[in-house]
Amino acid sequence: MPPIINAQKISKSFGAKPLFEDVSFTVSEGSRIGLIGPNGSGKSTLMRILAGTEEPDSGNVAIRKRLRLAYVEQDSHFGTGQNVRAVIERALKSSSNPDSEHGAHFTETLGRAGFENLEAEAAALSGGWQKRLAIVEALVQAPDVLLLDEPTNHLDLAGIEWLEALLEEAAFACVVVSHDRYFLENIASEMAELSRVYPDGLLRVRGNYSAFLEKKEEFLHAQSKRQEALENLVHSEIEWLRRGAKARTRKSKARIDKAGELIGELADLNARTRSASAQIDFSATDRKTKRLIELENVTCEVGKRKLFERLNFIITAGMRVGLVGPNGSGKTSLLRLLRGERTPTGGEVRRADWLRIVYFDQSRQLDTNMTLRRALAPEGDSVVYQDRVIHVASWAAKFLFTGEQLSQPVERLSGGERARVLIAQLMLQPADVLLLDEPTNDLDIPTLEILEESLLEFRGSLVLVTHDRYMLDRVSNIVLGLDGRGSAESFADYAQWESWQAERKPGMKAQVGSTAPVLASSDSSVPAKKKLSYLEAREYAGIEQRIADAERLLQSKRAELENPAIASDGPKLVTVHAEMEGAQKDLDALYALWAELDEKAANVPRSNS
Numbered sequence: 130m131p132p133i134i135n136a137q138k139i140s141k142s143f144g145a146k147p148l149f150e151d152v153s154f155t156v157s158e159g160s161r162i163g164l165i166g167p168n169g170s171g172k173s174t175l176m177r178i179l180a181g182t183e184e185p186d187s188g189n190v191a192i193r194k195r196l197r198l199a200y201v202e203q204d205s206h207f208g209t210g211q212n213v214r215a216v217i218e219r220a221l222k223s224s225s226n227p228d229s230e231h232g233a234h235f236t237e238t239l240g241r242a243g244f245e246n247l248e249a250e251a252a253a254l255s256g257g258w259q260k261r262l263a264i265v266e267a268l269v270q271a272p273d274v275l276l277l278d279e280p281t282n283h284l285d286l287a288g289i290e291w292l293e294a295l296l297e298e299a300a301f302a303c304v305v306v307s308h309d310r311y312f313l314e315n316i317a318s319e320m321a322e323l324s325r326v327y328p329d330g331l332l333r334v335r336g337n338y339s340a341f342l343e344k345k346e347e348f349l350h351a352q353s354k355r356q357e358a359l360e361n362l363v364h365s366e367i368e369w370l371r372r373g374a375k376a377r378t379r380k381s382k383a384r385i386d387k388a389g390e391l392i393g394e395l396a397d398l399n400a401r402t403r404s405a406s407a408q409i410d411f412s413a414t415d416r417k418t419k420r421l422i423e424l425e426n427v428t429c430e431v432g433k434r435k436l437f438e439r440l441n442f443i444i445t446a447g448m449r450v451g452l453v454g455p456n457g458s459g460k461t462s463l464l465r466l467l468r469g470e471r472t473p474t475g476g477e478v479r480r481a482d483w484l485r486i487v488y489f490d491q492s493r494q495l496d497t498n499m500t501l502r503r504a505l506a507p508e509g510d511s512v513v514y515q516d517r518v519i520h521v522a523s524w525a526a527k528f529l530f531t532g533e534q535l536s537q538p539v540e541r542l543s544g545g546e547r548a549r550v551l552i553a554q555l556m557l558q559p560a561d562v563l564l565l566d567e568p569t570n571d572l573d574i575p576t577l578e579i580l581e582e583s584l585l586e587f588r589g590s591l592v593l594v595t596h597d598r599y600m601l602d603r604v605s606n607i608v609l610g611l612d613g614r615g616s617a618e619s620f621a622d623y624a625q626w627e628s629w630q631a632e633r634k635p636g637m638k639a640q641v642g643s644t645a646p647v648l649a650s651s652d653s654s655v656p657a658k659k660k661l662s663y664l665e666a667r668e669y670a671g672i673e674q675r676i677a678d679a680e681r682l683l684q685s686k687r688a689e690l691e692n693p694a695i696a697s698d699g700p701k702l703v704t705v706h707a708e709m710e711g712a713q714k715d716l717d718a719l720y721a722l723w724a725e726l727d728e729k730a731a732n733v734p735r736s737n738s
Contacts (some may be wrong), residue, residue, distance in 0.1 A: 132157050133196055133302065134179055134274060139188030141174050148174055149323060151188070152330040156274055161296060162304045163317035163338065168545025168573045170323045172306045173203065176278050179304065197224075199267035200276040203544065203571075205259045205283075207251035213239070214247040216266055224270035238269050242291065256283035257456035264292065275303040279544075281312055282570045285456040286596055308574050311598045313338040339666050419446050421481050421562055421590055422467055428475035429462050436462055437617045439476065442609060444562065449584070450592045451605030453626055458613035460594045464488065464564045467592065487560035489568050495547055497540035501530060504539055504550050512557055528553050544571030552580070563591040569600060598623060669726040676723065679716040686712050 132155035140150045148171030156162065156179070166172050177183035178190060180200035192198070207216060217239060239247065242265045244258075251262055260283040267275055281289050289312055296303060296316045307313055313320065320341035321333040327348075334344040421444050428438040436459030444450065444467070452460050465471045466478055468486050480486075495504055505528075506512050506521040514524070522532050528549045539547065548571045555563075563584075569577055577600065584591060584604045595601060601608070601623045609619050610626040620626045686709035695701050 133193040134198075135191045136175075136179060136185075137188055137191075139175075139178060139185035139190065141171060141178065141183075141186050149325075149330050152323070154179070154321070154331065156302050156304060158273075158302055159300065160302045161299075161316055161318045162302075163313040163320045163341075164304055164306045164323065165308060165313070165320070165574060166323035167575065168549070168571070169543045170325070172323055173278055173543075175323060176200070176276050176304065176306060180276050197271060197273045198276070199270050199272035199274070201260075201263050201267050201278065201280060203278045203282065205256075205263035207254075207259065207262070209250070209252050211251045212248050213244055213251055213254075213262060216251050216262060217269055220266045220269050238265050241295070255456050257285050257288055260284055261288060261291075264295075268295075272301050275299075275301055277303060277305045277307075279306055279308075279571065281307055281309045281596055284596060286453060286598065287455045289596055289598075308569070308572060308577060309597055309599075310338055310574065310577075317341075339670075343670065420444075421446060421484060423479040424466075424476065425479070426476035427466065427473045427478060429459055429466060430474040431459075431462065435474075435615045436613075437611055438615050440617045442617075442619065444590055444592070446590060447588070448590045449604055449606045450590075451601045451608040451623065452592055452594045452611070453601070453608060453623065454611030455613045458611040460611060461566055463611070464566055464592065464594065467562070468564060481561070484561050485559060486562045486564060487555060487558045488564045488566070489551065489555055490566055495539045495550060497538060499539050500535065501525065501537055501539060501542070501550070502535040505530075505535075505553055514557060524553070545573055545576065548572050549576065561589050563587065563589060565591060566594045567596070568593075569595050569597045668722075669729075672719065672723050672726065676716070676719050679712065679719055683709065683712040683716055 134154075134156040136152070136154045138151045138153060140152070141148045148169075152175070154175065164172055164175070174183065177200075178185050180198060181190070181192070182200070242261050244261070244265070251259065254262065260280060264277070264280060280292060284292065289309065293312060293315050296305075305313075305316065314337050317337045319333065319335050320338060321331055322341070322345070323331055332345060332348060334341045336344075423444075424440050424442045427440040427442075429436045429440075452463065454460050462471065466473055468488050469478070469480065502510075502521055502525075505525055511518050511520050512524050513519075521535065525532070525535060530546070530549075539550070542550070548568070552568065568580065572580065577597070581600055581603050584593070591604075593601070593604060605622070607619055607621065608623055608626050609617065610629065611617050612630070618626075618629060620629065686705060689695055689705045690702070690709060695705055
């Protein structure tokens with residue numbers, strides 16, 4: 130099937146810095162492509178080129194005649210004075226839908242998106258609802274291709290699930306830039322990563338995010354083997370050259386030319402594979418207090434609307450709270466109550482003496498006219514981090530900024546780079562409690578993984594608001610859920626919160642984003658087959674290797690026990706015996722886990738592709 134969008138050998142630079150070079154990218158009918166890549170790799174620029182709002186420096190883009198294309202940018206803005214109805218009616222008029230279909234299409238699309246008040250001013254909506262409106266504005270134009278740039282950044286969890294369901298059912302093709310790993314797992318039929326690490330600037334894989342990770346690992350392993358072989362070959366060629374090779378014969382000249390080509394290939398490979406990662410490490414205090422913040426019968430109202438009432442909750446040392454709920458349910462208001470920025474309508478919030486709270490505000494803006502140097506080190510040419518003075522250039526390098534960038538204004542940074550600046554500012558403040566309101570927006574996947582590790586290692590307590598379900602699952606050890614109708618409950622994990630939401634609609638299974646509920650199956654005698662979650666799928670993919678490693682460890686401990694030197698050393702013998710028993714228990718546990726995951730994997734339908 131010929132592509133409906135065909136970009137061939139396109140390049141784009143800003144100043145002297147190339148974003149990408151000679152990249153080819155196609156979109157076919159019905160494909161759902163997840164596009165990822167490091168911050169600053171040019172994903173948004175590539176999307177604008179595909180949308181036709183920006184021209185490449187070189188290469189060409191061919192688009193099928195009469196193709197209907199809709200593009201939803203990262204930031205959605207609406208002019209003052211426009212209500213929801215006017216925004217959608219204007220979009221319908223500009224579409225190619227027959228007028229007779231407008232009414233039905235209008236009602237159905239807005240209803241499924243959850244809009245009830247069509248007279249609400251678009252510019253006054255929350256960020257999440259503005260994003261929904263921007264997506265609906267694109268949908269009613271009946272596109273053949275929908276381009277979405279970071280659509281999940283401002284959506285709440287219910288909004289993300291609405292978008293997932295919409296894309297899974299859609300007949301149109303779509304390209305989605307996202308770093309939400311669960312979202313990509315659920316919607317993508319193809320994955321593409323834009324990065325200089327690949328020879329063609331892009332790695333594209335048919336399948337979802339899990340399939341992409343497997344293929345990426347295979348590619349990087351093969352590339353590593355090629356790099357190792359090249360290094361050995363180049364080393365031997367250099368030795369030959371050092372021995373005084375002369376280009377007098379045709380054969381010698383050919384070998385010298387070949388050596389030059391190998392050295393050039395190795396240099397190119399080294400340049401592409403040289404990568405760095407941000408160094409994120411939050412500073413905790415040495416506080417020994419157990420109870421840090423106590424909420425007793427706390428009620429919070431905005432205007433006449435009750436966000437939650439009679440909330441009792443205690444944040445203790447080491448607690449990692451995932452705070453969830455739909456847009457407008459009061460998550461940010463609760464963070465401000467915890468911080469002491471606002472007072473509750475009823476009840477009491479008690480904080481431990483001299484409690485140090487550090488707050489990451491999702492709406493916090495950097496001064497875009499400020500230089501990167503001043504944003505990272507406002508007091509001079511250095512910062513004080515964990516009682517050490519660090520020069521601003523070294524501090525910038527921790528967050529993957531070069532010395533040349535220090536004099537650049539912040540406005541030239543990508544969204545992900547600005548997010549790293551905000552995290553750098555946050556890290557300079559030692560904390561007993563971290564309050565994080567959507568810290569993941571615009572971060573690329575490698576930086577998200579480092580942020581997760583640093584939050585897991587943080588010795589203080591934290592309250593995390595994020596739409597990233599993978600991070601919620603991994604980081605939080607308790608989930609506090611707000612339902613937006615005044616109730617709040619705590620749960621062991623996010624899955625329990627979802628179950629609680631579903632159980633509150635007896636006899637119904639909620640269709641996310643739809644005004645019409647769908648009746649649940651009446652056949653309750655058939656138990657649902659358990660399937661692998663995304664985390665379990667990743668664990669299952671690597672469990673054979675873990676078992677092999679555990680078996681090797683057990684064999685080495687048995688060999689140690691048979692060593693005469695250890696057998697004659699009583700204390701050492703006891704230690705090794707205990708280590709062997711521990712290794713045996715670990716191996717047994719892995720085999721049990723393997724059996725459980727294998728059973729679930731058997732319930733996953735196999736693809737015929």
